[in-house]
Amino acid sequence: MRTLRILHVIDHIYPTLGYQETSLAKAHSKASETRVITSDQYTRSLYDANENLLKRRIVGFGLSTEEGIQVMRLPVRFNIESLNSPWLVGLENAITSFEPDAIIAHGIVNITSIRIAMLKPRIPRVKLVFDDHMTFDASRGGWVSLLYRLFRTVFTPIFLKAADAFVAVTNETKRFMNEVYGIPLERITIIPLGVNLDLFCHDSHVRDLTRRKYGIEDDDVVFIYAGKVIREKGVHVLVDAALQVCRDYDKVKFMIVGGQDPSYSDKLKRKISSAHMSDRFSFIDAVPNKELYEYYSAADVGVWPLQCSMTMLEATACGLPIIISDKSGAIERAACGNGLLYRESDSNDLEAKITLMLDDKLREKMSEKAVSYAKTLCWDDLATRFLDVLEF
Numbered sequence: 001m002r003t004l005r006i007l008h009v010i011d012h013i014y015p016t017l018g019y020q021e022t023s024l025a026k027a028h029s030k031a032s033e034t035r036v037i038t039s040d041q042y043t044r045s046l047y048d049a050n051e052n053l054l055k056r057r058i059v060g061f062g063l064s065t066e067e068g069i070q071v072m073r074l075p076v077r078f079n080i081e082s083l084n085s086p087w088l089v090g091l092e093n094a095i096t097s098f099e100p101d102a103i104i105a106h107g108i109v110n111i112t113s114i115r116i117a118m119l120k121p122r123i124p125r126v127k128l129v130f131d132d133h134m135t136f137d138a139s140r141g142g143w144v145s146l147l148y149r150l151f152r153t154v155f156t157p158i159f160l161k162a163a164d165a166f167v168a169v170t171n172e173t174k175r176f177m178n179e180v181y182g183i184p185l186e187r188i189t190i191i192p193l194g195v196n197l198d199l200f201c202h203d204s205h206v207r208d209l210t211r212r213k214y215g216i217e218d219d220d221v222v223f224i225y226a227g228k229v230i231r232e233k234g235v236h237v238l239v240d241a242a243l244q245v246c247r248d249y250d251k252v253k254f255m256i257v258g259g260q261d262p263s264y265s266d267k268l269k270r271k272i273s274s275a276h277m278s279d280r281f282s283f284i285d286a287v288p289n290k291e292l293y294e295y296y297s298a299a300d301v302g303v304w305p306l307q308c309s310m311t312m313l314e315a316t317a318c319g320l321p322i323i324i325s326d327k328s329g330a331i332e333r334a335a336c337g338n339g340l341l342y343r344e345s346d347s348n349d350l351e352a353k354i355t356l357m358l359d360d361k362l363r364e365k366m367s368e369k370a371v372s373y374a375k376t377l378c379w380d381d382l383a384t385r386f387l388d389v390l391e392f
Helices: 020-029 044-049 091-098 111-122 143-154 156-162 171-181 204-213 235-248 262-274 289-298 310-317 347-356 360-377 379-389
Strands: 005-009 033-039 062-066 069-074 076-080 085-088 102-106 127-132 165-168 188-190 221-226 252-257 281-284 301-304 322-325 339-342
Touching: 005 020, 005 091, 005 111, 020 033, 020 069, 020 102, 020 379, 033 085, 033 091, 069 091, 085 111, 091 111, 102 111, 111 127, 111 156, 127 171, 127 379, 143 156, 143 171, 165 171, 165 379, 171 188, 204 289, 221 235, 221 289, 221 310, 235 252, 235 262, 235 347, 252 289, 262 281, 289 310, 301 310, 301 347, 310 322, 310 360, 322 347, 339 347, 360 379
Parallel strands: 005 033, 005 102, 033 069, 102 127, 127 165, 165 188, 221 252, 221 301, 252 281, 301 322, 322 339
Antiparallel strands: 062 069, 076 085
16 A cells, blocks of 8 residues: 655744644654645744744755655745745645645645645645644734634635645634634544653653753752743743742742743843842743753743643643643643643732642642643644544
8 A cells, every 4th residue: 555645734844943743744754755845934033032043044945854854845935924924936836746645734824725725626636634723812803803804705615615624723723713714613623732752751860950050959949931932922921920939939940941032031031130039030042842851851830821832731741730821722731630720911820820839749749640641642643633534
């Protein structure tokens, strides 16, 4: 029997930083001939925050291997900056020349997915799935709301005809796809984000080394945030709560790991400095995804003040209880006795939840449940589920 040929298509891919499309492509590559088609550049905002890792924004087009996956990068004719939606030159030819059995298109409201949906009549035997991550919390108002209404009227009928399946990563994403895009609930399958269990696990030796590197004592309780350090992620809410905790408790420290908006992070650091608490915080620039386990191993609790992130799951796999927003769009990630929800943007409530996590016995109990939960999210299993919805 011929080996399946699976094609992932996404506007921008960042193999060094991780993300779902990289992990899925890696998992599919184990048993199938898999390729990713994407643009030859990174989005401006993500590049600016991670320049030390990404090196250059325009990567160059052509076929290459990145982090173990086959990537075909295409040049960009133009880009709708507000949507980070580029026009990929030669997209249709790149798809048909690969002769895929299945296409997994990441995202729905973008030029690339619209072009793929319109290509389907020319490749009727190819199974097509659209995978979406959008939530109500992450969506924007104003003219973007008008865009969604236009999309639903003009393009949703095309997608409904072209797609063999639609995939949502959370219950809220499924609701968003139904209410905003107009996709019937019965046509949407939930396949959650996953975690690389071989990479993300607690390492006691690495814990000791990392804590020594950052001046963390054995009896310090360390809270970690990993992700972009930008206002949209609500890191200021965490800092406000953390400062109050630091005033009340001595043996508490905070690690903030990720690419930074300099003006935003400088304001945070000035606030911390004025409170004479700089020795309680470590700001660490973005690191490759494969190194994040070192920081999770050094920490005791993960905190994400706004929005959902795949890093929540990676921290969970390393045995960290998590504190997340009650409006994150992924509250199920803390629903297995492995974490706490706080009232979004309420620094006082976040302070209270952080204080609860200073209980050693509570953290130990939640840590065990965190690891058990993460074991249900193996990327290999989730990759198989994508093929199952296409009935391969």
